[in-house]
Amino acid sequence: MGEFTPTLEDVANISRFPICGDQSPFDIALTPEEVDKLAILRRGAPTSPNTSLRFSNWIQYFGDANRQGPCWLATFIALWLGQFVLCDFLQDCLHECVFPLALAIARGDTIPLAPMFLGHLYRLLNQAQLLEKSASGTMGVETLLNSGFLQVFLWERFRGLEVHSLPHSHAMKMADWGRGSYMSESLPLVCRWFKLMQRKGQDFLKLLDNVENFVFRPYGTSAETFTIVPFYADVSDTVEVLAAMSQSSQFKKYAMLNVAPIPLPTLGDSRSEISVPYSPYRVRQQFRLD
Numbered sequence: 629m630g631e632f633t634p635t636l637e638d639v640a641n642i643s644r645f646p647i648c649g650d651q652s653p654f655d656i657a658l659t660p661e662e663v664d665k666l667a668i669l670r671r672g673a674p675t676s677p678n679t680s681l682r683f684s685n686w687i688q689y690f691g692d693a694n695r696q697g698p699c700w701l702a703t704f705i706a707l708w709l710g711q712f713v714l715c716d717f718l719q720d721c722l723h724e725c726v727f728p729l730a731l732a733i734a735r736g737d738t739i740p741l742a743p744m745f746l747g748h749l750y751r752l753l754n755q756a757q758l759l760e761k762s763a764s765g766t767m768g769v770e771t772l773l774n775s776g777f778l779q780v781f782l783w784e785r786f787r788g789l790e791v792h793s794l795p796h797s798h799a800m801k802m803a804d805w806g807r808g809s810y811m812s813e814s815l816p817l818v819c820r821w822f823k824l825m826q827r828k829g830q831d832f833l834k835l836l837d838n839v840e841n842f843v844f845r846p847y848g849t850s851a852e853t854f855t856i857v858p859f860y861a862d863v864s865d866t867v868e869v870l871a872a873m874s875q876s877s878q879f880k881k882y883a884m885l886n887v888a889p890i891p892l893p894t895l896g897d898s899r900s901e902i903s904v905p906y907s908p909y910r911v912r913q914q915f916r917l918d
Contacts, residue, residue, distance in 0.1 A: 632842065632914050634749065634781050636742055636886045640857040641847040642780050644816035645713075645741035647882055653739050654893070654901040656728040662735070665699035669706060669727045686722050699734070706730035713741060714748050714895055715774060725895060740893075747892030747904035749774055780821050784846045788835050790827040793820040796854060814855040817847070844916055859883045887915050 640647050658666060671689065690703050697703070709726040733739055752773040783791060794802070799819040826832075835841050847856050859882050891903035908915060 631911050632785070633911050634746065634778070635908065635911075635914070636746060636882075637847065637857075637859050638781050638784070639742045639746050639777075640859075640882070642777065642784065642817050643742075643745065644855075644857070645745055646738050647740060647742045647885060649738040649740040651732050651737035651739055653729055653732075653744060656732045656737075658728065658731060662731045665702055665731060666727055668697065668699050669703060669730070670724060699731075702727075702730045702734040705733050712774075713745055723895075725900075743892045743906075744894045745774075746906070747894030747902075749777070750892065750904045750906075751894060751896070751902075777818075780818050783821055783824075783826075784817065785843050786835055787841045787843060789832075790830050791821075791824055794822060794824070796820070799854075817854055817856075820854060839913075842914075844914065857882070859886055887917065 636647055639645055686707065690697070690700075706726050706729075707722070709729055710722040714723075714726060729739055756773065783789060783793070796815070799815055799822060802822050803815060803819050845860070847858075887908045889905075889907055889909060892906045893901060894904055896902035
């Protein structure tokens with residue numbers, strides 16, 4: 629069927645990450661109180677400067693006596709960012725670069741995590757491809773990336789797969805580990821695939837080769853009570869123009885960003901800002917632009 633790829637629309641709907649924000653992720657000014665909290669977050673780091681900040685050490689330090697400390701929310705967000713959003717090849721490491729992001733989110737700033745996540749995913753996929761090419765036939769290659777997101781992306785985008793999403797009520801029960809303490813009625817679409825597995829033995833590659841199985845507009849009104857981030861104005865289930873329905877300026881902006889070849893800002897190997905190419909023109913058919 630040609631090429632297809634995860635887009636900003638997929639990230640926004642599956643993971644509910646913001647596409648735009650009110651705070652640059654690479655220029656975060658901290659208040660004196662937040663500087664003190666940053667020092668607390670860094671205490672989870674090992675004493676040796678040659679040793680990486682380990683995930684296990686982080687849990688041990690903040691899991692007990694420091695659970696109700698002054699920056700417990702930023703601690704939880706930093707853990708989430710480092711392990712699930714901007715994960716890296718070193719899966720047991722937690723990078724300090726996420727600490728300012730966590731403090732900004734904890735105080736209420738909106739960080740554009742969708743382009744950061746997608747750029748990070750593209751970067752890791754590119755690295756994995758280069759490693760496999762260079763090591764082909766000589767050694768095994770161990771890679772780490774957000775395979776869970778890629779799996780849900782395929783389930784949302786393809787018909788005929790022998791796996792069925794959970795109803796909203798079931799997804800709420802499975803996601804509500806805190807017994808309602810932190811739960812919202814609005815769940816991201818990833819929650820409707822919680823703990824599901826595809827049946828073994830199905831010819832998945834055959835499904836991928838048939839363009840009739842690809843869902844060009846998967847995020848419509850059929851998602852029960854899951855909240856959808858709309859990008860387009862649907863007319864009889866077909867998209868006529870890149871227009872919007874009610875909040876036209878916001879949705880039109882999202883639609884344009886989804887198809888614009890704009891570099892995605894994210895974190896590089898040195899944990900500093902880099903730009904990763906976003907090339908929607910290579911998948912024009914996926915956007916119904918070809």
